Amino acid sequence: MAALEVCGITKRFGSLVAVDQASFAVEAGRITGFIGPNGAGKTTTMRIAATLDLPDEGDVLLDGVSVLDDPRGARRKLGFMPDAYGAYPSTTLWEYLDFYARAYDLHGALRRRRVEEVLEFTSLSALREKEMAVLSKGLKQRLCLAKTLLHDPSVLILDEPAAGLDPRARVELRELVRALAGMRKAILVSSHILTELAEMCDGIAVIEAGRIKATGSVHDVTRGIQTAVPVFVRVLEDADRLERALLELPGVERARREGQGLVFEHQGSPESLAGVLAALVAAGLRPVEFTPRAMGLEEVFLSLTEGKLQ
Amino acid sequence: MSGASDRWNPIFLKELRQSLRGRVFGILFPTTVLAGVAVAITAMVDLHPRPIAGPDVLLPVLVVLGVAALGLVPFSAFQSMGGEWDDGTHDLLVLSHLSPGRIVLGKLLSAAVESVLYFAGFAPVLLFTFLLSGVDLRDLLFLIGALYAASIAMSAVALALAGLTRSRFWRVVLLAATAGLAFLALVLGYDLAETFVKRGRGLGTGHASEDVAATIGLILAFGTLFTAIASTRLAHPEDDRSGPVRWTVSGLLVALLAAVTTVGAGFMSSVPVFEVAALVGALAAAFAVFFVTEPERLPRRAAARVPRNAALAVLAAPFLPGGGRGVLWWLLQLAILAAWATAVAAWHGAGRARPWTPGTFGQWCAFQSYFLVYLAGFSLALGRVRERSYGPLAARLILPSVAVLSMVLPLLAGFLSGETNPIRDSILFPTGAMQREPHAPKSLVALVVGGVVLALNLPRLITSFAQVLAASARRRRPLPAPLERPTDAAHAG
Numbered sequence A: 001m002a003a004l005e006v007c008g009i010t011k012r013f014g015s016l017v018a019v020d021q022a023s024f025a026v027e028a029g030r031i032t033g034f035i036g037p038n039g040a041g042k043t044t045t046m047r048i049a050a051t052l053d054l055p056d057e058g059d060v061l062l063d064g065v066s067v068l069d070d071p072r073g074a075r076r077k078l079g080f081m082p083d084a085y086g087a088y089p090s091t092t093l094w095e096y097l098d099f100y101a102r103a104y105d106l107h108g109a110l111r112r113r114r115v116e117e118v119l120e121f122t123s124l125s126a127l128r129e130k131e132m133a134v135l136s137k138g139l140k141q142r143l144c145l146a147k148t149l150l151h152d153p154s155v156l157i158l159d160e161p162a163a164g165l166d167p168r169a170r171v172e173l174r175e176l177v178r179a180l181a182g183m184r185k186a187i188l189v190s191s192h193i194l195t196e197l198a199e200m201c202d203g204i205a206v207i208e209a210g211r212i213k214a215t216g217s218v219h220d221v222t223r224g225i226q227t228a229v230p231v232f233v234r235v236l237e238d239a240d241r242l243e244r245a246l247l248e249l250p251g252v253e254r255a256r257r258e259g260q261g262l263v264f265e266h267q268g269s270p271e272s273l274a275g276v277l278a279a280l281v282a283a284g285l286r287p288v289e290f291t292p293r294a295m296g297l298e299e300v301f302l303s304l305t306e307g308k309l310q
Numbered sequence B: 001m002s003g004a005s006d007r008w009n010p011i012f013l014k015e016l017r018q019s020l021r022g023r024v025f026g027i028l029f030p031t032t033v034l035a036g037v038a039v040a041i042t043a044m045v046d047l048h049p050r051p052i053a054g055p056d057v058l059l060p061v062l063v064v065l066g067v068a069a070l071g072l073v074p075f076s077a078f079q080s081m082g083g084e085w086d087d088g089t090h091d092l093l094v095l096s097h098l099s100p101g102r103i104v105l106g107k108l109l110s111a112a113v114e115s116v117l118y119f120a121g122f123a124p125v126l127l128f129t130f131l132l133s134g135v136d137l138r139d140l141l142f143l144i145g146a147l148y149a150a151s152i153a154m155s156a157v158a159l160a161l162a163g164l165t166r167s168r169f170w171r172v173v174l175l176a177a178t179a180g181l182a183f184l185a186l187v188l189g190y191d192l193a194e195t196f197v198k199r200g201r202g203l204g205t206g207h208a209s210e211d212v213a214a215t216i217g218l219i220l221a222f223g224t225l226f227t228a229i230a231s232t233r234l235a236h237p238e239d240d241r242s243g244p245v246r247w248t249v250s251g252l253l254v255a256l257l258a259a260v261t262t263v264g265a266g267f268m269s270s271v272p273v274f275e276v277a278a279l280v281g282a283l284a285a286a287f288a289v290f291f292v293t294e295p296e297r298l299p300r301r302a303a304a305r306v307p308r309n310a311a312l313a314v315l316a317a318p319f320l321p322g323g324g325r326g327v328l329w330w331l332l333q334l335a336i337l338a339a340w341a342t343a344v345a346a347w348h349g350a351g352r353a354r355p356w357t358p359g360t361f362g363q364w365c366a367f368q369s370y371f372l373v374y375l376a377g378f379s380l381a382l383g384r385v386r387e388r389s390y391g392p393l394a395a396r397l398i399l400p401s402v403a404v405l406s407m408v409l410p411l412l413a414g415f416l417s418g419e420t421n422p423i424r425d426s427i428l429f430p431t432g433a434m435q436r437e438p439h440a441p442k443s444l445v446a447l448v449v450g451g452v453v454l455a456l457n458l459p460r461l462i463t464s465f466a467q468v469l470a471a472s473a474r475r476r477r478p479l480p481a482p483l484e485r486p487t488d489a490a491h492a493g
């Protein structure tokens, strides 16, 4: 059983169907990126999974506990980081964490230890007496993550955690999330910016206009839709000659100029691709670059959300 | 703040820390105390040629303290609840292990402490006015105690209203409503204080029992009712957000009847049974507006708590959420009222102005029919609207508006056409309760209309019971919930 199971949820706001029969699952120890353009229904789905909103249809199971039938039970399994997380004025980091630790019914030495642990984990120990208000966005984000970890949840739902972070803070966040996955937590991270998630996720769920377009590991999703591999090639000779030679070869489709070389699309096995290179050499061309490009998340996403393949 | 405080309400600790560190309290507190002192001095200067009397100084000081206790303290409670929305911490709190009741209690406790600080700040001035003589110590202590309790009750009102909506615009409107209520409470309190210390009807005189009972009753009623409302607003939407309020209102109505019975039997020659039954019925109808406009469905969490025993489940049905069960709740209150009236009539006599007899019982039913049309009839007609997300709110606005308009419009028409008694002659269907002499035909019309509305509601009422019985049966033999598993296909849509 997956740690987080979204089972056919639908949510309507008046006539707008914000989420339409969405289903996917996240296994323990895995990070799933929840990707879709703004307004696709990511936050709505996550808030339903976090017991904060109600679906019109369907249910979400956290470690097998239904968010509808047993929201309190589900909340014990759940760490949720909303896109706009709260801060209390004139409160220090330590007080903030201590307050939530109390709110999660941690008492005495256990509470103090948990607060120390999460401060340690998020490398915020040195800032414990600082007021929240003076923290940078990245540090606030880490504090909120620390708060989310206090009751040791098995499922983490992070809504756009990387939004607005500088590159360094983003790398730090990625390391933290990776470490959490190493602790066998199931993690769902949303973003509308793919590069934020590309290096972090084991799997992705792509959503557009409330519908799940694809789910699975990054590799599966990529392979599932990838029919033609773009290949960059540059030769010492004239690019026009290269283009003519290329288009006569089997498996080669469409070539376009890019910089000093060409990008063509190749359809077929790696052997056939090797054949293309050999044929170019045989035709008297001298290749200095020949680079098949794996489809990036960006391309995957674009091809999925346009509703067609390239 | 660790160690001893380990098991204290976390919300209480947090609120206390924030409000004591906050700039607002740091400015308001000394300002208010200074204002109290200034008012006391002004009062004495004004009095100058005459001898200085305690009451003349006490009343203005109490007004300033009243502004702090009924205005500033609830305002800060309102802000602390509203702040949870604005700071985005509301969801985080709801997701924690704190129950809604503990959250509300924590905020109320911190309001109580804040209020204590104001009272402590005023203690020297209050003591001084007492030393001026002319104020009975019992009166002073009662007034201070009542003001303190009212301060907490008013904070409960503020918490409930601030918890109603995330929208800042509506919260400003609700804040204005809170301020209006606080002002009303202040005026009532001032009147009470004046009656006690100036008009010579204080605790020592034996004239004060009714005032004391009314004061304590009002404070308790508002406090408990709005504490219940505040905590249900924080509950999960699939939880029972209606039951606690229904129980509280029922309890308050019963307490009100008990109070009327004892006070009435003691001070009046007889209890005005009919009038009380009519008025309390109308009061119940005002609350029922909120219950009959709920969606009909039994929320899933509430369903999971329905008693396993079928008979108990049926008995509990009027107290479970749902519009039809709201009608049942209201009918139950009417049944309780009728039973009370009959019992009191048998025990103390049937009342003077309009005795409780089988004939007037018919009139009473006709009067309640009027409410039945609005509560059961219109809420049934609005059924489709109520199932929408904005539905209950819309219905709650439409229902009373229609009720008021249907009284005001004929009144206006009657006034314009020169009717001598527009209320009696032009109202939708006048009932015996509004007339001095029984008016059998019109009462009959009301009863018939009420009967028809009730008959139309029958399917809804039966469904209401059926839902509860089904939930109860499901609890008796728990089946594994049939769930749609997510498809394992990589591609959907």
Ligand SMILES: Nc1ncnc2c1ncn2[C@@H]1O[C@H](COP(=O)(O)OP(=O)(O)O)[C@@H](O)[C@H]1O
Binding pocket: A013, A016, A018, A036, A037, A038, A039, A040, A041, A042, A043, A044, A045
């Ligand atoms: N409370 C609401 N009322 C009405 N429409 C809403 C509400 N919340 C979200 N929506 C709409 O639902 C759609 C999905 O929103 P959201 O889940 O926030 O998207 P995302 O997080 O993917 O950007 C949007 O079109 C949004 O306008």
Ligand SMILES: [Mg+2]
Binding pocket: A042, A043, A044, A083, A160
């Ligand atoms: Mg969003």
